[in-house]
Amino acid sequence: MRWVLPRKDLESWLVFLNRDENLIVPDGSQGFLKYQGKVFLEGKPRLSIKEFFLPWREPLLSFEAIPGVIPTPCLPTGKKIIFGVLPCDAKAITLIARVYEKDLHFQERLRNTVLIGVIRKKEESCFCTAMGVDPFKGEGLDILVLPKDDILLIEPLTPRGKELLPEGAREASTEEENLYNEAMESFRKTAFVSPLWEKLKKTELLPLYEAPFWEELSFPCLNCGVCTYLCPTCYCFDVQDEVVGAKGIRVRLPDSCMFLLYSQHASGHNPRKTPLARFRNRFMHKFKYYLDEYGEPLCVGCGRCNDACPAGINLWDILKAMGEV
Amino acid sequence: MNSLTFKLREKARQILKEGQAEAILAFTEGPTPFKPRLALIKSPEEAERIVWPGFSGLNPLTLWPKIKDIKTAIFATGCISRTLAVLIKEKQLEREEIYVVGVPCPGLLDPQKIPDKPEIKKIDEKEEKIFFETQKETKVFLRRELLRETCLSCRHPSPTLYDEILEGESLTPSKIPFSRVEELEKLSSEERAYWFFEKIVSPCIRCYACRNACPLCYCPQCFVDDSRPQWVGKTRDPIDNLLYHLVRAFHLAGRCVNCGSCEAACPLGLPLQVLNQKLIKEAFENFTYEAGLDLESPLLFDTYDEKDPDDFIVTAKRKTGG
Numbered sequence: 009m010r011w012v013l014p015r016k017d018l019e020s021w022l023v024f025l026n027r028d029e030n031l032i033v034p035d036g037s038q039g040f041l042k043y044q045g046k047v048f049l050e051g052k053p054r055l056s057i058k059e060f061f062l063p064w065r066e067p068l069l070s071f072e073a074i075p076g077v078i079p080t081p082c083l084p085t086g087k088k089i090i091f092g093v094l095p096c097d098a099k100a101i102t103l104i105a106r107v108y109e110k111d112l113h114f115q116e117r118l119r120n121t122v123l124i125g126v127i128r129k130k131e132e133s134c135f136c137t138a139m140g141v142d143p144f145k146g147e148g149l150d151i152l153v154l155p156k157d158d159i160l161l162i163e164p165l166t167p168r169g170k171e172l173l174p175e176g177a178r179e180a181s182t183e184e185e186n187l188y189n190e191a192m193e194s195f196r197k198t199a200f201v202s203p204l205w206e207k208l209k210k211t212e213l214l215p216l217y218e219a220p221f222w223e224e225l226s227f228p229c230l231n232c233g234v235c236t237y238l239c240p241t242c243y244c245f246d247v248q249d250e251v252v253g254a255k256g257i258r259v260r261l262p263d264s265c266m267f268l269l270y271s272q273h274a275s276g277h278n279p280r281k282t283p284l285a286r287f288r289n290r291f292m293h294k295f296k297y298y299l300d301e302y303g304e305p306l307c308v309g310c311g312r313c314n315d316a317c318p319a320g321i322n323l324w325d326i327l328k329a330m331g332e333v
Numbered sequence: 334m335n336s337l338t339f340k341l342r343e344k345a346r347q348i349l350k351e352g353q354a355e356a357i358l359a360f361t362e363g364p365t366p367f368k369p370r371l372a373l374i375k376s377p378e379e380a381e382r383i384v385w386p387g388f389s390g391l392n393p394l395t396l397w398p399k400i401k402d403i404k405t406a407i408f409a410t411g412c413i414s415r416t417l418a419v420l421i422k423e424k425q426l427e428r429e430e431i432y433v434v435g436v437p438c439p440g441l442l443d444p445q446k447i448p449d450k451p452e453i454k455k456i457d458e459k460e461e462k463i464f465f466e467t468q469k470e471t472k473v474f475l476r477r478e479l480l481r482e483t484c485l486s487c488r489h490p491s492p493t494l495y496d497e498i499l500e501g502e503s504l505t506p507s508k509i510p511f512s513r514v515e516e517l518e519k520l521s522s523e524e525r526a527y528w529f530f531e532k533i534v535s536p537c538i539r540c541y542a543c544r545n546a547c548p549l550c551y552c553p554q555c556f557v558d559d560s561r562p563q564w565v566g567k568t569r570d571p572i573d574n575l576l577y578h579l580v581r582a583f584h585l586a587g588r589c590v591n592c593g594s595c596e597a598a599c600p601l602g603l604p605l606q607v608l609n610q611k612l613i614k615e616a617f618e619n620f621t622y623e624a625g626l627d628l629e630s631p632l633l634f635d636t637y638d639e640k641d642p643d644d645f646i647v648t649a650k651r652k653t654g655g
Contacts, residue, residue: 065568228371233540234600261568269558318598320368
């Protein structure tokens with residue numbers, strides 16, 4: 009069953025959601041921040057919600073450099089509600105969750121974070137459907153909101169989502185239910201899942217790895233971390249010790265496979281020394297290794313990488329080349 | 334077609350046929366009109382892919398380390414030719430290794446300056462006018478409305494170093510090269526610190542696009558990547574972000590040519606070039622030095638003169654004076 013809230017009552021819903029002062033919203037085109045009365049639902053925020061699950065700095069444990077003293081684990085505390093999540097970003101969290109299945113910190117954050125998705129107008133850079141993502145399915149979300157003219161059509165997807173429905177919401181009439189269904193059907197009619205996945209699952213690994221196209225396609229790449237840091241599905245991390253005197257905190261932070269240091273061994277050897285090798289690894293991970301392991305590509309088609317790449321690299325050029333091997 | 338694109342293609346074909354170079358490092362058509370992409374063009378037929386960069390602010394010389402054992406030509410605007418001069422003087426490449434076609438630069442454009450960006454199918458530039466073709470209509474903008482901040486502050490739009498030069502008119506050299514810096518200098522030190530934290534330090538995600546897009550950031554191992562000793566923390570802690578940006582800016586003091594590749598590459602659109610411009614201003618005002626204007630004069634840090642100003646050395650008197 010779906011619910012209806014007049015759009016003018018959105019603010020009072022947000023105030024209600026923020027009663028524990030833990031509401032996060034897209035506050036502008038850059039990314040998600042604590043709710044301060046402003047919410048940006050028109051376009052795609054540059055940064056995804058990934059940082060609330062794999063934060064820029066996650067303390068893992070604290071320690072003292074004294075023999076016999078056992079380190080104390082740190083766990084994230086507090087609950088969060090994130091409103092205005094892009095359905096593709098939420099799907100991305102479900103893809104990461106498979107890899108972080110046994111990770112204490114990630115799972116703790118997953119348990120304590122409610123995600124309320126809002127469907128936005130499809131942008132030119134969007135290609136979620138090609139990656140097999142259906143925003144109307146609301147994977148990973150607790151509530152899905154479809155703004156339609158001057159109302160919000162609200163679909164609770166989980167029990168905890170149901171508890172957060174706005175007080176002023178009423179049950180949707182048959183007409184309003186139809187509005188939702190029509191929007192969903194007309195979106196799904198144009199949806200087209202790329203046939204590449206079935207093909208790539210069957211492609212042999214080595215010919216793909218050794219294909220000659222990598223050289224030309226990786227040439228313009230600067231090996232910066234823009235694509236990996238903006239990507240809602242890239243989950244690689246670095247671990248650092250922040251030490252002052254004899255005390256320290258071990259923290260986890262995002263890392264990028266594009267960086268030379270990422271694959272540097274303590275011995276000095278680096279298995280991915282060339283820019284080409286690092287470039288190739290990113291795409292092989294997303295569209296071969298992960299695909300083989302979990303049956304889906306590690307991409308939700310948000311298009312942020314294509315939008316922001318300073319070198320003008322487009323994921324589809326690489327995908328097409330991979331599909332031709 | 335953009336008249337500069339036409340000229341570049343014609344020249345590229347000629348160079349590859351006549352053999353002044355075996356390859357050309359140039360922008361080619363990218364996935365969208367805003368995203369031209371660098372490529373190494375090796376045949377006259379491929380030269381048809383070349384475009385004038387327009388909306389890409391990337392300095393092509395940043396890819397120079399990837400080019401090996403092939404005599405390469407490059408189209409050089411003012412800032413690109415100055416970059417080249419700095420690289421040659423710093424012994425990063427030999428003058429003979431590269432064939433330089435000078436291009437009088439009309440200025441590059443900033444996609445962020447387009448008001449409510451429509452879905453653009455095609456972009457055309459004709460002298461002072463920029464045409465955007467959308468599905469329905471053609472919108473016209475004036476070049477100066479869309480010029481990048483770094484181009485607005487450019488003192489040397491014409492190439493300073495070349496083997497041959499294309500005909501054409503370049504942008505008028507800026508009369509307000511340091512306007513962005515001067516705006517900030519008017520503020521109190523607290524206000525400046527606030528600006529720095531709000532505009533650069535806090536939002537920066539440390540993706541290092543600015544460093545990697547900089548052709549003069551060529552250290553084989555950057556100080557941020559050192560782990561023994563570790564000079565700077567790797568998280569987005571404000572102090573570490575601050576240290577990264579300040580050290581990078583200082584490392585480019587007297588070297589930065591104001592190409593703005595760093596600012597263009599930033600995925601968050603942070604005003605990074607302002608830091609470099611402050612140091613360009615210091616070098617200019619204290620030592621009348623501008624990087625990369627010729628191949629003969631020594632590098633800023635290679636010179637010493639007894640008359641050099643030394644009032645930047647913080648003394649007790651200056652400290653109390655603020």
